[in-house]
Amino acid sequence: MSQYLQGQTAIVTGGMRGIGLAIARRLHVAGAQVVIWDLAVDGWNSTENGFEPVLRQAVDVSSLASVEAAFAQTLARLGQVQILVNNAGINGPVVASWEYPPDAWDKVIAIDLNGVFYCCRTAIAHMRERGYGRIVNIASMAGKEGVQYISGYSAAKAGVIAFTKAAAKELAQDGVMLNCVAPAMVETPLMAEMTAEHIAASKAKIPMGRFLKAEEIANMVSWIAGPECSFTTGFVFDLSGGRATY
Numbered sequence: 452m453s454q455y456l457q458g459q460t461a462i463v464t465g466g467m468r469g470i471g472l473a474i475a476r477r478l479h480v481a482g483a484q485v486v487i488w489d490l491a492v493d494g495w496n497s498t499e500n501g502f503e504p505v506l507r508q509a510v511d512v513s514s515l516a517s518v519e520a521a522f523a524q525t526l527a528r529l530g531q532v533q534i535l536v537n538n539a540g541i542n543g544p545v546v547a548s549w550e551y552p553p554d555a556w557d558k559v560i561a562i563d564l565n566g567v568f569y570c571c572r573t574a575i576a577h578m579r580e581r582g583y584g585r586i587v588n589i590a591s592m593a594g595k596e597g598v599q600y601i602s603g604y605s606a607a608k609a610g611v612i613a614f615t616k617a618a619a620k621e622l623a624q625d626g627v628m629l630n631c632v633a634p635a636m637v638e639t640p641l642m643a644e645m646t647a648e649h650i651a652a653s654k655a656k657i658p659m660g661r662f663l664k665a666e667e668i669a670n671m672v673s674w675i676a677g678p679e680c681s682f683t684t685g686f687v688f689d690l691s692g693g694r695a696t697y
């Protein structure tokens with residue numbers, strides 16, 4: 452496979468498992484030096500995971516101080532960051548919006564939306580200085596459409612999409628491109644928090660009649676994160692099996 456990310460450093464948040472792990476592995480295959488940020492980074496198994504990241508750092512993306520400290524450590528070790536994939540996220544409760552606990556709402560927004568803002572804010576300063584950067588934010592179909600009973604999550608992901616579009620326009624002449632991907636549901640540990648009824652309803656909306664695979668997201672992200680993505684910024688790339696054709 453072509454090593455089109457050779458010599459580049461890529462940070463993947465939430466890269467210890469699930470979609471983030473698949474993305475991290477794919478960027479490694481494309482030649483990037485991969486840095487994994489996650490809440491806990493012990494217990495990495497390079498045989499099972501198929502590669503060794505150059506760095507793993509314990510980071511809480513919902514804390515600006517934690518993000519800034521981790522970014523400084525990454526730069527101290529590797530000197531440069533070309534790619535940031537904001538993947539870390541949580542579901543929050545599956546409940547009607549009028550019953551949504553306010554503290555749970557705050558937590559979903561803090562991780563899924565503020566976390567993306569904090570990581571972007573921190574990396575963009577460095578990328579602007581160097582005149583090059585690729586940021587890929589993992590949104591969701593829920594952010595495009597609004598999915599019932601996950602209103603906090605839907606709102607956070609809609610916020611990620613709008614933030615990406617706004618910042619992309621600001622940075623369009625600086626060599627720094629921001630895009631989102633909006634996946635439909637994938638089978639990961641996060642999905643286990645949904646009820647069987649919601650999972651079935653989600654699948655029924657997909658014309659291809661199957662769930663998305665994490666590797667399919669990783670393949671798309673690896674192209675968006677690379678130099679061949681040279682004239683697209685502020686865009687939402689769908690991974691919806693034909694569900695979103697708008």
Ligand SMILES: NC(=O)C1=CN([C@@H]2O[C@H](COP(=O)(O)OP(=O)(O)OC[C@H]3O[C@@H](n4cnc5c(N)ncnc54)[C@H](O)[C@@H]3O)[C@@H](O)[C@H]2O)C=CC1
Nearest residue numbers: 465469470489490511512538539540591634636637639641
């Ligand atoms: N699983 C699905 O069906 C879909 C997932 N997504 C999005 O993809 C992303 C990844 O999802 P999955 O792999 O399914 O989830 P997952 O739960 O398997 O993995 C999430 C990772 O993020 C980390 N994380 C959580 N909070 C964090 C924090 N505050 N700071 C740093 N790391 C943190 C977790 O420790 C975990 O390693 C999320 O943003 C999710 O919203 C989007 C569409 C569909």
Ligand SMILES: CC(C)c1ccc(C(=O)O)c(O)c1O
Nearest residue numbers: 542591592593634635636653
């Ligand atoms: C797993 C998350 C909460 C989720 C659930 C459902 C949908 C959907 O129906 O489109 C999503 O896109 C998700 O990200």
